[in-house]
Amino acid sequence: MAVSSQSIQQNYDLRKAISTNRLIGLWRMLTGYRLKYTAATLSLVVSASARMLTFQLLRYFVDNIFIAQDHHIGLPMIAAGFIGLALMDGGFSFISGRLSAQSSESVTRRLRNYLFDHIQHLPFAYHDQTATGDLIERCTSDVDTLRRFFSDQAINAGRVIILFIINFTAIYQLNPKLAGISIIVIPVILVVSILFFNKIFKAYEAYQEQEAVLSTTLQENLSGVRVVKAFARQPYEISKFDKDNWEKYLRGKKLYVLNSIFWPISDTICSFQILVGLYFGAMLTINHEITIGTYIAYAGMVILVIFPIRNLGRLIVDMSTGLVSYGRVMEIIKNPRESLEDGDYLPDKDVVGAISFKNVGFEYEGDHKVLDDISFECQPGQVIALLGSTGSGKTTLVNLLPRFYEATHGRITLDGIELNRYPRRYLRTQVGIVEQEPFLFSRSIRENITYGVGREVTDEEVENAARAASIHAVIMSFPNGYGTLVGERGVTLSGGQKQRVAIARTLLKNPRILILDDSTSSVDTETEADIRSALDNLMIDRTTFIIAHRIQSIMQADLILVMDGGHIVQRGQHNGLLQEEGIYRQIFNIQTRIEDELQKEIAGV
Numbered sequence: 001m002a003v004s005s006q007s008i009q010q011n012y013d014l015r016k017a018i019s020t021n022r023l024i025g026l027w028r029m030l031t032g033y034r035l036k037y038t039a040a041t042l043s044l045v046v047s048a049s050a051r052m053l054t055f056q057l058l059r060y061f062v063d064n065i066f067i068a069q070d071h072h073i074g075l076p077m078i079a080a081g082f083i084g085l086a087l088m089d090g091g092f093s094f095i096s097g098r099l100s101a102q103s104s105e106s107v108t109r110r111l112r113n114y115l116f117d118h119i120q121h122l123p124f125a126y127h128d129q130t131a132t133g134d135l136i137e138r139c140t141s142d143v144d145t146l147r148r149f150f151s152d153q154a155i156n157a158g159r160v161i162i163l164f165i166i167n168f169t170a171i172y173q174l175n176p177k178l179a180g181i182s183i184i185v186i187p188v189i190l191v192v193s194i195l196f197f198n199k200i201f202k203a204y205e206a207y208q209e210q211e212a213v214l215s216t217t218l219q220e221n222l223s224g225v226r227v228v229k230a231f232a233r234q235p236y237e238i239s240k241f242d243k244d245n246w247e248k249y250l251r252g253k254k255l256y257v258l259n260s261i262f263w264p265i266s267d268t269i270c271s272f273q274i275l276v277g278l279y280f281g282a283m284l285t286i287n288h289e290i291t292i293g294t295y296i297a298y299a300g301m302v303i304l305v306i307f308p309i310r311n312l313g314r315l316i317v318d319m320s321t322g323l324v325s326y327g328r329v330m331e332i333i334k335n336p337r338e339s340l341e342d343g344d345y346l347p348d349k350d351v352v353g354a355i356s357f358k359n360v361g362f363e364y365e366g367d368h369k370v371l372d373d374i375s376f377e378c379q380p381g382q383v384i385a386l387l388g389s390t391g392s393g394k395t396t397l398v399n400l401l402p403r404f405y406e407a408t409h410g411r412i413t414l415d416g417i418e419l420n421r422y423p424r425r426y427l428r429t430q431v432g433i434v435e436q437e438p439f440l441f442s443r444s445i446r447e448n449i450t451y452g453v454g455r456e457v458t459d460e461e462v463e464n465a466a467r468a469a470s471i472h473a474v475i476m477s478f479p480n481g482y483g484t485l486v487g488e489r490g491v492t493l494s495g496g497q498k499q500r501v502a503i504a505r506t507l508l509k510n511p512r513i514l515i516l517d518d519s520t521s522s523v524d525t526e527t528e529a530d531i532r533s534a535l536d537n538l539m540i541d542r543t544t545f546i547i548a549h550r551i552q553s554i555m556q557a558d559l560i561l562v563m564d565g566g567h568i569v570q571r572g573q574h575n576g577l578l579q580e581e582g583i584y585r586q587i588f589n590i591q592t593r594i595e596d597e598l599q600k601e602i603a604g605v
């Protein structure tokens, strides 16, 4: 139900579960479900008590009825007692299972939702430094480990401790000597468990890290499948994957070897303990210190005491995986969110689009300056073109406009107001971006065009936008028109078509400032004409920044900024720049020469 999941989300802040003590952190994660959890554990206690009482009843049956022939309590009553206790045992164990499954599933569902929500709000800088595969790993595999921790290990830890106390007390009442004998190996088991806990903790951490490496390799390979095929790099990719996979195998093997050493050791210690207990019990019986009934009851109960201890060892070791995953998930949560609302200046209408940069500088975290001393001004509706080699800082410069990153030096103003006084959410409604390789979702074309518009739009509006983007006719040629699915389950659009869908989307969003990554160079002439006319429609009345790759597409620009190594090295308009000695003229000459040669080749000269 949408309403309830909303309310879970709103009232819940996972950041409160950040703690240096991982167990405390995990306990805090249970907020809202602790009562259910406690009820689940208590139900197990009731069930365990019923089992313990069964042995007490057995003792009574052997000693009083079987041996002493005291028929004070009739056989039917005893039988009813056994059945009642069995029902209690089974019933409460069922209730506990239900409660623990319910709460652990709810806790992890809430955790997944929170994580997703959190990731949606992390800044670009975070994603720059984080591999997508690693994030996916933490949101799936680690969350699942936590689910197991909550549904099995945490509940069982409570259960075994209580089971031990109940059964130990019961044996103690039978005979204190027996009780003492039954627990002599506890320190040994605990020491062995803690030793393995540390080893398995480290091994599991290494294993999860490698799993993340592997899924990053896989994810990057799938996203970049075209590049891999184009460069015929399959053998390299396969051997890279194999290498990562081999490392995962080695780490996995280490983990399982550790586990397979631990279990036999702990089982042998426990079996030894049971033998010792039974031997001493037999001695006490032979010496008439305890009755035969007591011995039979003890034989059952000593297992009930030892097994919790054995399980506790196993749990301590298993819990290490939960603690590792807790740390890995919390590493994401610890990153502060980027606020979409931080800014004290929120106009109730659109901006006009006058932009000024004054001595703006920028560096990525801990890096050298990638933008230095950038100053320029532009009027509303003007076209500013950025030209320069790869890595000269063009993308970084335009990324400052929607506040994807904040300038580290100097001032940027929009309509005379400092850019960082505008809330990011508002700015992002005012800035539209058409990327060189636009990303379309695997949804219908209509959904892709209306994505992010933030209001109901009519079919007519969608079609008008598509017409202006020269893509309407293409869409109508598909059997399902605007309902056609894009991507794996639907049509595959060409680069030029994708770009025009993105242009239609931006037209509908109607931003005052536009950022275009000019990429008409990679498409054929007909498509180029379509895209050009789509772009011309899009640019009307908007302040436009074009990241240009070809001089042809920026000859009309009001201001051309030529960039090199993070600096503006030339500025002006096409004709003026052609007169100057510099990069601009060099690029122009090279490009015209190439095009001339191309024309000649086509003409067959």
Ligand code: ADP
Residues within 6 Å of the ligand: 128, 364, 365, 367, 370, 388, 389, 390, 391, 392, 393, 394, 395, 396, 397
């Ligand atoms: P252009 O768009 O002109 O090709 P960019 O703005 O993408 O140039 O890059 C400018 C410089 O900043 C380059 O040296 C690039 O390596 C560096 N850079 C770009 N993005 C990042 C990032 N997210 N983190 C660190 N450095 C980056």
